[in-house]
Amino acid sequence: MTPSLRQIHAAVALARTLSFTRAADELNISQPALTVQIRNLEEMLGQRIYDRDNRSVQLTGFGRAILPSLQRLMREMDATLSDIQEIREGGGVTRIASLPSFATGVLPRLILDFRSLQPQAHIHVSDVVASRVFELVQRGECDLGVSGGPHLPGDLEVLQSGVQQLHVVFPLGHPYAAREALSLSELIEQPLVMMDASTSVRTTLDAAAAKLGVKPRISVEVAFMATAVAMVRAGLGVAILPGAAREVVIDPEVDSRPIADAELSRQILFVCRRGFTLSPTTERFAAMVGAAIAGI
Structure with missing residues (x-):
């Protein structure tokens, strides 16, 4: 089994404070709940992490050995959750493959307007010839594609078209x-x-x-x-x-x-992979690109 994020936070907080009372206050949970988290983690690992009695709490040799790993796991998991939250709130990377004519003509203004609404969003542009646009979207290297029609691979979906x-x-x-x-x-x-x-x-x-x-x-x-x-x-x-x-x-x-x-x-096709769920940020950017293509 894999330790939960709550168990890891509990173990690191207790190692820092060496007090069930202070660690529980820091984590905003009850002391019995903290005791359960620590006991379940020790049972999962098959080793005691802390020696404790009525007067003191001390790390065991095993606890001292694994503490750096637990601290690293906590930092990585916290960073991952932070990244996920940022993407939910409009961050993350949107990757678009585009015909050079669209990439140099319409796309710069669209990106500028989008960044004014969502400054934390990152846009990666691959300006390539038409056949490469479809390849990049098919392989998942780009989320969106702007290419010339009319021949569309079956695993791609047209979001908008223009002439x-x-x-x-x-x-x-x-x-x-x-x-x-x-x-x-x-x-x-x-x-x-x-x-x-x-x-x-x-x-x-x-x-x-x-x-x-x-x-x-x-x-x-x-x-x-x-x-x-x-x-x-x-x-x-x-x-x-x-x-x-x-x-x-x-x-x-x-x-x-x-x-x-x-x-x-020339028919212009704005595409994504069929059945692929776009991130909220990419969906919002796609709406702007689609409106621009409809107006070509």
């Missing part, structure tokens, strides 16, 4: 700047800076091109949107990226226009 318009991104002064919108058929013959095949943007573009029965003219392939924008800026082609991506919005040397094809809208 993100894809744009053609081009250098300043490009003829496309005179247009309000373009179609994929107009872009397909252009040299394209393409995202890597593991990204949801590329998956969306490949599916739309296949539906048209055309093959994109690839100039260069990259893994990150910031790199794609740099390639566009250098004149290596135009790129198809989310129009709201921070990399597009903040760069003063590029511009963008929406692509009218319905197939060039």
